[in-house]
Amino acid sequence: MKKLLSAAAILALSAGLASAEVKVGMITTLSGGGAGLGIDVRDGFMLALKQSGRDDIEVLIEDDQQKPDIAVQLADKMIQSEKVEVMTGIIWSNLAMAVVPGAVAQGVFYLSPNAGPSQLAGPGCNQNYFNVAWQNDNLHEGAGAWANQTGYKNSFILAPNYPAGKDALTGYKRTYQGELAGEIYTELGQTDYAAEIAQIRASDADSVFLFLPGGMGISFLKQYADSGVGKPVIGPGFSFDQDILGAVGDAALGAVNTSQWSKDIDNPTNAAFVESFQAEYDRLPSLYASQGFDTANLLISALDKAQPSDADAFRAALKAAEFDSTRGEFKFGPNNHPVQTIYAREVVKEGDVLTNKIIGTAIEDHADAYAAECKM
Amino acid sequence: MIRERYLNLAVLAGLLALALWALAGDQPFTITLLTKVVILGLAAAGLNIALGIGGLVSLGHAVFFGLGGYAMGILAFHAQNFAPLELGPLSIAGTKSMPVIWLAAIAVSAAVAVVIGLLSLRTSGVYFIMITLAFGQMFYYFAISWSVYGGEDGLSIYVRNGFPGLNTLDPIQFFGICLAILCLVLLLSDRLARSPFGLALNAARQVPVRVETVGLSPTRLKLLAFVISGAITGLAGALYADLNRFVSPTMFSWQLSGELMVLVILGGVGRLIGPVVGAAIFVALEHLLGGLTEFWHIWLGVILLLIVLFARGGVVGLISPRRVGHD
Amino acid sequence: MSTILIIEQILNGLQFGIMLFLMAAGLTLIFGVMGLINLAHGSLYMIGAFAAAAVAGATGSFLLALAAAMAAAALIGAIVEMTVIRRLYATDHLDQVLATFALILIFSEGTRWIFGSLPLYLNIPSWLAGPVTLPGGIQYPLYRLTLIAVGLLVWLGLWWLIERTRLGIQIRAGENDREMIAALGINISKLYTLVFALGAALAGLAGALVGTIQSVQVGMGEPVLILAFVVIVIGGIGSIKGAFVGALLVGLTSTLGGVFLPELFKLFTDPATAQSAGASLASMSIYILMSLVLIWRPTGLFGARA
Numbered sequence A: 001m002k003k004l005l006s007a008a009a010i011l012a013l014s015a016g017l018a019s020a021e022v023k024v025g026m027i028t029t030l031s032g033g034g035a036g037l038g039i040d041v042r043d044g045f046m047l048a049l050k051q052s053g054r055d056d057i058e059v060l061i062e063d064d065q066q067k068p069d070i071a072v073q074l075a076d077k078m079i080q081s082e083k084v085e086v087m088t089g090i091i092w093s094n095l096a097m098a099v100v101p102g103a104v105a106q107g108v109f110y111l112s113p114n115a116g117p118s119q120l121a122g123p124g125c126n127q128n129y130f131n132v133a134w135q136n137d138n139l140h141e142g143a144g145a146w147a148n149q150t151g152y153k154n155s156f157i158l159a160p161n162y163p164a165g166k167d168a169l170t171g172y173k174r175t176y177q178g179e180l181a182g183e184i185y186t187e188l189g190q191t192d193y194a195a196e197i198a199q200i201r202a203s204d205a206d207s208v209f210l211f212l213p214g215g216m217g218i219s220f221l222k223q224y225a226d227s228g229v230g231k232p233v234i235g236p237g238f239s240f241d242q243d244i245l246g247a248v249g250d251a252a253l254g255a256v257n258t259s260q261w262s263k264d265i266d267n268p269t270n271a272a273f274v275e276s277f278q279a280e281y282d283r284l285p286s287l288y289a290s291q292g293f294d295t296a297n298l299l300i301s302a303l304d305k306a307q308p309s310d311a312d313a314f315r316a317a318l319k320a321a322e323f324d325s326t327r328g329e330f331k332f333g334p335n336n337h338p339v340q341t342i343y344a345r346e347v348v349k350e351g352d353v354l355t356n357k358i359i360g361t362a363i364e365d366h367a368d369a370y371a372a373e374c375k376m
Numbered sequence B: 001m002i003r004e005r006y007l008n009l010a011v012l013a014g015l016l017a018l019a020l021w022a023l024a025g026d027q028p029f030t031i032t033l034l035t036k037v038v039i040l041g042l043a044a045a046g047l048n049i050a051l052g053i054g055g056l057v058s059l060g061h062a063v064f065f066g067l068g069g070y071a072m073g074i075l076a077f078h079a080q081n082f083a084p085l086e087l088g089p090l091s092i093a094g095t096k097s098m099p100v101i102w103l104a105a106i107a108v109s110a111a112v113a114v115v116i117g118l119l120s121l122r123t124s125g126v127y128f129i130m131i132t133l134a135f136g137q138m139f140y141y142f143a144i145s146w147s148v149y150g151g152e153d154g155l156s157i158y159v160r161n162g163f164p165g166l167n168t169l170d171p172i173q174f175f176g177i178c179l180a181i182l183c184l185v186l187l188l189s190d191r192l193a194r195s196p197f198g199l200a201l202n203a204a205r206q207v208p209v210r211v212e213t214v215g216l217s218p219t220r221l222k223l224l225a226f227v228i229s230g231a232i233t234g235l236a237g238a239l240y241a242d243l244n245r246f247v248s249p250t251m252f253s254w255q256l257s258g259e260l261m262v263l264v265i266l267g268g269v270g271r272l273i274g275p276v277v278g279a280a281i282f283v284a285l286e287h288l289l290g291g292l293t294e295f296w297h298i299w300l301g302v303i304l305l306l307i308v309l310f311a312r313g314g315v316v317g318l319i320s321p322r323r324v325g326h327d
Numbered sequence C: 001m002s003t004i005l006i007i008e009q010i011l012n013g014l015q016f017g018i019m020l021f022l023m024a025a026g027l028t029l030i031f032g033v034m035g036l037i038n039l040a041h042g043s044l045y046m047i048g049a050f051a052a053a054a055v056a057g058a059t060g061s062f063l064l065a066l067a068a069a070m071a072a073a074a075l076i077g078a079i080v081e082m083t084v085i086r087r088l089y090a091t092d093h094l095d096q097v098l099a100t101f102a103l104i105l106i107f108s109e110g111t112r113w114i115f116g117s118l119p120l121y122l123n124i125p126s127w128l129a130g131p132v133t134l135p136g137g138i139q140y141p142l143y144r145l146t147l148i149a150v151g152l153l154v155w156l157g158l159w160w161l162i163e164r165t166r167l168g169i170q171i172r173a174g175e176n177d178r179e180m181i182a183a184l185g186i187n188i189s190k191l192y193t194l195v196f197a198l199g200a201a202l203a204g205l206a207g208a209l210v211g212t213i214q215s216v217q218v219g220m221g222e223p224v225l226i227l228a229f230v231v232i233v234i235g236g237i238g239s240i241k242g243a244f245v246g247a248l249l250v251g252l253t254s255t256l257g258g259v260f261l262p263e264l265f266k267l268f269t270d271p272a273t274a275q276s277a278g279a280s281l282a283s284m285s286i287y288i289l290m291s292l293v294l295i296w297r298p299t300g301l302f303g304a305r306a
Helices: A002-017 A035-052 A068-081 A093-105 A138-150 A163-175 A194-202 A215-227 A242-252 A268-281 A287-303 A311-320 B004-024 B028-053 B062-080 B098-120 B125-145 B171-194 B196-206 B208-213 B218-244 B254-267 B274-292 B296-310 B314-319 C003-034 C041-059 C062-083 C093-115 C142-164 C166-176 C178-183 C188-211 C221-235 C240-266 C271-296
Strands: A022-028 A057-063 A086-088 A109-112 A129-131 A154-160 A179-186 A207-210 A233-236 A256-259 A338-350 A353-366 B085-087 B090-092 C131-133 C139-141
Touching: A022 A035, A022 A068, A035 A057, A035 A242, A035 A268, A035 A287, A057 A068, A057 A287, A068 A086, A068 A093, A068 B028, A068 B218, A086 A287, A093 A109, A093 A163, A109 A287, A109 A311, A138 A163, A138 A207, A138 A233, A138 A256, A138 A338, A138 A353, A154 A163, A154 A194, A163 A179, A179 A194, A179 C240, A179 C271, A194 A215, A194 C003, A194 C240, A207 A215, A215 A233, A215 A242, A215 C139, A242 A338, A242 A353, A256 A353, A268 A287, A287 A311, B004 B028, B004 B171, B004 B274, B004 B314, B028 B171, B028 B196, B028 B218, B028 B254, B028 B274, B062 B085, B062 B098, B062 B125, B062 B218, B062 B254, B098 B125, B098 B218, B098 C271, B125 B254, B125 C093, B125 C221, B125 C271, B171 B196, B171 B218, B196 B208, B196 B218, B208 B218, B254 B274, B254 B296, B254 B314, B254 C093, B274 B296, B274 B314, B296 C093, C003 C041, C003 C142, C003 C166, C003 C188, C003 C221, C003 C240, C041 C062, C041 C093, C041 C188, C041 C221, C062 C188, C093 C221, C131 C142, C139 C142, C142 C166, C142 C188, C142 C240, C166 C178, C166 C188, C178 C188, C188 C221, C221 C240, C221 C271, C240 C271
Parallel strands: A022 A057, A022 A086, A086 A109, A109 A129, A154 A179, A154 A207, A207 A233, A233 A256
Antiparallel strands: A256 A338, A338 A353, B085 B090, C131 C139
16 A cells, blocks of 8 residues: 555656646546455556656546446546546446546547446447457356356356346357356345355256356355355356455355456466566456556557547557557457457465466457447 | 524525636636535435424435436436337427426426325334335335336436526536526525424424314425425436436435435534535535545544534534524 | 245245344344434444454454454444444434444444455354255255354343343333433443443344355445344334344345246246346335335334334
């Protein structure tokens, strides 16, 4: 924490001395139950800036408290008063839907380090909106594809009853070719899953696909492991990443999950990122940290070629995406969303620490399902 | 000690002066913050009628705030997508006109307030607090899974709705509209409190028996207060949705009901300008503390606590204590 | 759906109800004796879970963790009572709501400040892990059976405390007439501190026990708080028996609603819509239950007549 503050202070100081040329506004979640994700994105982003040694980028960081109305007001502030040219940081799809359309309509560039709602990939796409993480459905589609490869024929699928949950099940079903043993929408924020687990036990499912972000996933996995049902679990990386594995404990061992990033992807950028993140913050980086890191490096690579004030040139520079990504190769599709490989990972124990290890490739060069609807 | 009437005028004039100062200094975001103060103040002023005059502790006023918001969201959504809203035989084209949206927000909130009021007023005390909370939760969960209007993602309205003769996209003009409505509503609630209805309501809160003996029904008085209160909060919800050009189920959340209550108590329960002062303090704290430390909620909590413990009657009560032994 | 599964789901509903009773017992005790609406009850629940996770992490002992959870919650409860809550007894519910709302803010962010933003690890000890086979061939987790047992013990213990002990007599006297027990020479502020600490300890115990199979994270207390309020309002505020019955009702409604409403909707519409619509109605069901109960009996099932 202290280190981070001093890094930010140095950054702000040097920015002040060299009269900052680019103002970047970061709105992310830094308080409340969802703060872990926002902090990881911020730390990954700031680490990349620090490593670049640039003093012409000023980052304004604000906490949206995970409330959409606060996020909109912060965006108004950054655009109207601070005159930022580039924005980033939002974690949640509902907040992104509240902020991004308005921001890009005012000519600001938005680089998404996490949320990728389908509307912004399809009809609502915009030339100034770049998603550096994934379209929301991507990891679920990867899970469906991996289920096919593994030979699952009868999945039991569950997700919370809200838009991202419905997208998750739709995404899984888009690639998965087997039968469904059951399909359940749970309550958003639900903490007790005894009833759902009983239904899974009673079904003849050969696998369980789940999308339960945050605390919901922790509760489910602990209860599922204790129930002794033991049917193999598959899910998107969000429910099995570094930020929550520690809390789930051994109950998560062996769970297969899909992700566009893993700390053991073999390339020099990623190895250096994992090592320097650990050195800087004394913890393993998460999926979200890698996305924050990549977002900052994309920004830096574009700034090397053009300034945001020269919008067309800057946009082209972003679109070219010539930076060293922690994922290896990185490229944008026609709707400015990544076309990327989704890996299957398994939760393993390295010493005392739970983490993920790649066990195969779920889908290669995967683009999202909405690109065709995007006209820009 | 300051006379309450002068204080009221000073607060409203102060808001206007601040906005004009921000306009001169080209600080549009300050105007946005002031608009937020005015709108939250309006929402809390609505609650204050139920709470302050009627003694109805509603922990479900977010229902009306959310209904107002969704009235705006749904009408504008259908207008911006050119897809009429089909309600059986009825086909509504949607609208981007603020006055029409306000009327819809008021009508819907009032209608729902009648139903919630009729059911809730059978209870009192803590049970009333909790049954209003329960209605809030019902609307919240419904909105989250109502996928036609975005569910938890909410609805974005890309361009602020219009008002005849004004450019609502200009922050100062939109601020002006909101402030004018606030003044009108405050004037109305002042009249209301002094009217025979208001006096009877006040009596119904303190000595219900006395009201009954003169042939009035305390429940009916309270219901009317609850409906007026809900309608005003609903109107504020529509304005808040226009401020953000966005609505979402968080407008229905119990935290928001709690916050509205905080605004009223912070300023001073039953004081005309209390909710506005409360909103101003709350927004200022949120804005200033948020920039100071990541853990600013702790300090917000401490300040709230100190006000409850040591400033009974809220901030307005500190500045302008009541002489008569009310409450 | 087989009979066995239906029986298992009813068992799940009862089990969830007992869990809710654990959370609500302290809340209703505090309200019954002091007439205080304590929104910060969920924070005490969270404190219990965090204390348990910290101690279990350091010592590896689950029983020590439970003891620590109760001790930490009781201690913090007593401190809060003596510094803040004590000043609120004489005020109206409004001030209590605001003050305890402020306490939520302080406790939540304070906990995050100390423990960080990531959820903590707390898991079932090996001697309580895994399922056992019940008559009829139902596989049921031993830990959940333990929760049921502890819930029943807490209920019995509270009944014994209130009906059969000297402290209980004082508590009942305090509910009815504050001046009276002061006149009898009982130190009422000490009694209140004690009752508040007891309620807090129950919240802490619930936090540790339930947190073990859920997520130990900042904000975990708020949904619990709302549920606990629903429970005690249905049962009648201040009544331990009411809290118990209310908890079982809410547990059954919530669990069975989640299972059967989607099935019911499937009779009328396609499965995907039925799932979603059924789930929506299920999440509203306990609030609908609560309003129905209050419309029928405005002071809850076992509440004192107003």
